[in-house]
Amino acid sequence: MVSMEEKIKACVLQALESAAGTKGEGVYLVSVRVKGAGKQTKIEILLDSDTGIRIDQCSFFSRRIRELLENEGGTPVLDGEDFDLMVSSPGLGEPLLMPRQYLRHTGRLLRVIWKDEQQSEKTVTGRLQQVLKTEGEITAVRLVPVKTGKKSAGNVQEPIELMLDCIVRAVPEAEL
Structure with missing residues (x-):
């Protein structure tokens, strides 16, 4: 049996596919995150693009996805149920979940948790210098670690390369 989350994801993908040639x-x-049940159902959908997503695009997709959820081919995905739908971009503090998201964050500060060869978790805050590809696929990132605090001024760090499959979590950081 197909879960509600999978049905919602299918509607989102249908809306995205039908957007070719539009804004x-x-x-x-x-x-896609589904929280609660019945009248308390809250659907959170995060969308992005390689250049960042605008609010008018979120609004466009919110309307289209709601239409599909309420009347998908005559069979509503959420049959008469009330639900809250939130369509937005991943904001600051949201982890990077897809390899292509790293491209858009080149030059930005990231806090990365990764596992080393001994499977020990390490943490580094650094500027994403480069996204590395192998045969067209994003496979690794190069970070220049930064030290925070007053004593760190002028302290240049050597870049480190991290394979994507070793990264546990990468989160864009606010810069002051």
Whole structure:
């Protein structure tokens, strides 16, 4: 049996596919979260694009996704149920979930948790210097670690390369 989350994801993907040639072109699905049940159902959909997603694009997709959820081919996905729908971009503090999200964050500060060869978790805050590809696929990132605090001024760190499959979590950081 197909879960509600999978049905919602299918509607989102249908809305994204039908956006070719419109202001929604190039937008991709990052995640779908369903919280609660019945009248308390809250659906959170995160969308992004390689250049960042605008509020008018979120609004466009929110309307289209709601239409599909309420009347998908004559069979509503959420049959008469009340639900809250939130369509947005991954904001500051949201982890990067897809390899292509790293491209847009080149030059920005990231806090990365990764596992080393001994499977020990390490943490580094650094500026994303480069996204590395192998045969067209994003496979690794190069970070320049930064030290925070007053004593760190002028302290240059050597870049480190991290394979994506070793990264547990990468979160964009606010810069002051």
